[in-house]
Amino acid sequence: MRDLFPVLHHDFAIPSVFDDFFNDGFFSGTAQMTMPKCDIEDTGTAYIVTTDLPGVLKEDIHVSYDQDVLTISAQHEDKKDDQQQQTNYVCRERMNTAFQRQFVIHNIDASGIKAAFRNGVLKIGLPKKDPQPQEQAGTIEIQ
Structure with a gap:
């Protein structure tokens, strides 16, 4: 997910909710x-x-x-x-x-x-x- 924001420096903290949305959450196929x-x-x-x-x-x-x-x-x-x-x-x-x-x-x-x-x-x-x-x-x- 961080690759989508190339202008951000590596020390800038993007909340994990973005990564979770694409990796562990919405598209993962887990039933909620x-x-x-x-x-x-x-x-x-x-x-x-x-x-x-x-x-x-x-x-x-x-x-x-x-x-x-x-x-x-x-x-x-x-x-x-x-x-x-x-x-x-x-x-x-x-x-x-x-x-x-x-x-x-x-x-x-x-x-x-x-x-x-x-x-x-x-x-x-x-x-x-x-x-x-x-x-x-x-x-x-x-x-």
């Missing part, structure tokens, strides 16, 4: 799981967390709520059998994947939490203990 995207909606009486988890099995998902922290995690291990070992892959990116997302959400009635997983979308309903009316956001003048 990106964090799933989450939406959190406030309905007034509950929070609804919606997470896209395409390709993840329901059995691989774990959801917990403990001490005001909602944790969503999944782990999938690709089990190899004899047929897969004989396959000559040109590119293989779907292997073992894992992720974990955590959100601090206060004022939740933990006994009423419900979760459903359909068509690759996880929806979690978190009912509030003490629902409060939402204050309307006001405009702040910039001086």
